[in-house]
Amino acid sequence: VAPETKAVMKWLRSIPFVLSASLHGGELVVTYPYDYSRHPMEEKMFSPTPDEKVFKMLAKAYADAHPVISDRSELRCGGNFVKRGGIINGAEWYSFTGGMADFNYLHTNCFEVTVEVGCEKFPLEEELFTIWHENKGALLNYMEMVHRGIKGIVSDKFGNPIKNARISVRGIQHDITTGN
Numbered sequence: 001v002a003p004e005t006k007a008v009m010k011w012l013r014s015i016p017f018v019l020s021a022s023l024h025g026g027e028l029v030v031t032y033p034y035d036y037s038r039h040p041m042e043e044k045m046f047s048p049t050p051d052e053k054v055f056k057m058l059a060k061a062y063a064d065a066h067p068v069i070s071d072r073s074e075l076r077c078g079g080n081f082v083k084r085g086g087i088i089n090g091a092e093w094y095s096f097t098g099g100m101a102d103f104n105y106l107h108t109n110c111f112e113v114t115v116e117v118g119c120e121k122f123p124l125e126e127e128l129f130t131i132w133h134e135n136k137g138a139l140l141n142y143m144e145m146v147h148r149g150i151k152g153i154v155s156d157k158f159g160n161p162i163k164n165a166r167i168s169v170r171g172i173q174h175d176i177t178t179g180n
Contacts, residue, residue, distance in 0.1 A: 009103065016179030017110040019146045021062070021139070022100055025123060027116035028069055028078025028086075030059040035090030035099035035114070047091035049105055050174040058145055059087035059113050065141035068134055077119035090114065109176045113142075154178045 001009075032055035034047040049055060063069045063086035074082045081088060090101065104110040115138075118131050154165040165178040 008100075009107075012104060012108045012110060017104075017108065019058075019143070020100075020104060020110050020112040021142060022112060022114045023135075024114060024116050025118050026121040027081075028076075028119055029081040029093070029116050030063045030069070030087045031090040031093055031101075031114045031116070032056065032059045032087065033090060033099075033101045033105050033112070035095065035102050036097050037091040037095035043095060044092055045095065046089050047095070048089060050172045051105075051111070052089075054111065054149070055113065056087065057148070058111060058142070060085060061145050062113065062115060062138045062142040063087050066134065066138040069138070078116075105174075109179075 033049050037043075037045040037047045039045055066086070068076065069078060069081075069086035072082055073079060078086065090096075090099065099114070101112040101114055104112045115135070117135050118127075120127065123131060150167070150169070154162045154167070156162055162178060166175050167178065168175045
């Protein structure tokens, strides 16, 4: 593991992040975990997390607020994802190991989606301003999603916060823990 990857992993474990997004280029779609198929010999195999509904909601929050991703034209960049609402399970698109979204879900309390911000893998400098404006509103809408779900303080009978308390939700086989 590269030193910078180790540093990010340590950082993610030390601060109780709950929401993040990874920005990539090369397509126009929002993907969500798992990115690695449960069947490594299978390409394009749907591989949902126990929190599939939450991840779909998060991905849709971004996609629906993006002016191009939400465009229903199939003839545009990213048009092959129109029938899916501009979102897809990562492993169903293509399976790969070692993704940050999978790491965050499995080893921290952070839910992460991957946003492919445009069809150019390496956009020219003069294209960045347009890309920023196409994604700004969607990013803000996505960040507001941090207020969804369960939140609060787990405390003992004296009102003291309990560090690393495990929180379970009936019907979802994925626990989270309280922060510091």
